[in-house]
Amino acid sequence: MSRTLFDEAVALAPAGEGCWTGHTHPGWANMIGPFGGISAAALLHAVLLHPQRLGEPVSLTVNFAAAVADGPYELRARPARTNRSTQHWWVEMLQGGETVLTATAITAVRRDTFEMTEALAPVVPRPLDLPRSDPARVTWTRRYDLRVVEGEPPATWDASDSGHSRSLLWMRDDPHRPLDWLSLTALADVFIPRIWRRRATLVPLGTVTMTVYYHAGPQQLAETGTGFVLGQAQAQGFRAGYNDQAALLWNEAGTLLASSHQWMYYKE
């Protein structure tokens, strides 16, 4: 496959043991700095590139300690503990010597076991039977083909209460790119903030921490290929400036690819 803007944005250059340098990409600009999902993907990329890595990613928690500024960054990844079949990672993004993202990740050698999905994909129209959404005002949304089933973004910003914050939408990299753990990580952050969805009001906000559990292994990623991914997200509670978001991502065949959670800060 040809290299896409996604690959460019998560590209890293080696800079010593467990260190890499990268650069924010103008094609992934958010309102301020880059889209959080692409930063999370770049961070996971450092783990995947590490010569001591054992196995494949099974979980990632990224904490957005400060706004990532447009420009260069440094990534540091180091195994905290390596077991027989699991490995625990400390990961950090720095800019100008200051920590901007902290993270922990787990990689593991996985084996076939009992499998079962309890969170079944909802029955919804097929992606190509839905209109493609117009890109939002922020650049990074042009990197995705989004087809909304429900509630994203609000039809009008009229401060009406939508009754709940659930969104459901089909998502695909544009241009097409076979799904991998990096792009799956970014997809888990594509949803608009739940407080905007619920209140139809553009209050200031930001993700403070995000976790992805990778249900998908190499086989499920390959089966997904360049197909659409169905994402569902909903807040469970809003209070004192913070709300959570519980998200699930399935492929077109209904295979659960990831479960993800965020905790967002908001004003007002």
Added chain:
Amino acid sequence: MSRTLFDEAVALAPAGEGCWTGHTHPGWANMIGPFGGISAAALLHAVLLHPQRLGEPVSLTVNFAAAVADGPYELRARPARTNRSTQHWWVEMLQGGETVLTATAITAVRRDTFEMTEALAPVVPRPLDLPRSDPARVTWTRRYDLRVVEGEPPATWDASDSGHSRSLLWMRDDPHRPLDWLSLTALADVFIPRIWRRRATLVPLGTVTMTVYYHAGPQQLAETGTGFVLGQAQAQGFRAGYNDQAALLWNEAGTLLASSHQWMYYKE
């Protein structure tokens, strides 16, 4: 309030800048080593004791890198980034110089904002109208007064498929202890493993990572006091040796106290 076995188990002695020592408590023994929830609580305790701490805990992710052995441990907590109203933490538990738990935490100064709960507490019998569960074979379960509404533990270990993995139960520290962030953290780990619940089979397993988002601030904790906490937990997917668990905890008044997620390893 008098000091309980919970306080004893999370007690820490200062051991230099950002360092504390603690000791596993026989009253909180699990099958091997201590109950994971009490280790997570001890780890958060180090953050709360840190002289540079800003604000109250808003989130915690603990990674169980290795089995915690019965005996002494060292905790290290250090701010990775301190902003105007949020602070990001690296936290680590070591035994014999080796990392056994890694964690990141966020503390913050919270302010009153819009608030709303979407995940409403299910309508269930009151705790005192339900029988108290017999303690399980592991010691730490004696530290809780548990009253099961649904599905925990399976009535018989007969390898039957329960159809889903949801559990719903009332939980309270025994002896009574006013709820704080430490005990709330431990409560988020009280549920039996979802794979046992779903399959009624005691396969080997362990939590590899756990996240708690603290919806409760001081007011909600004070309102909960020594009352029961209703916990709901369900797996969304099981595959290739890992399953997630999505959990919610409310107080008796129906206030959402925490949302929590786990990712568990299992064999077979």
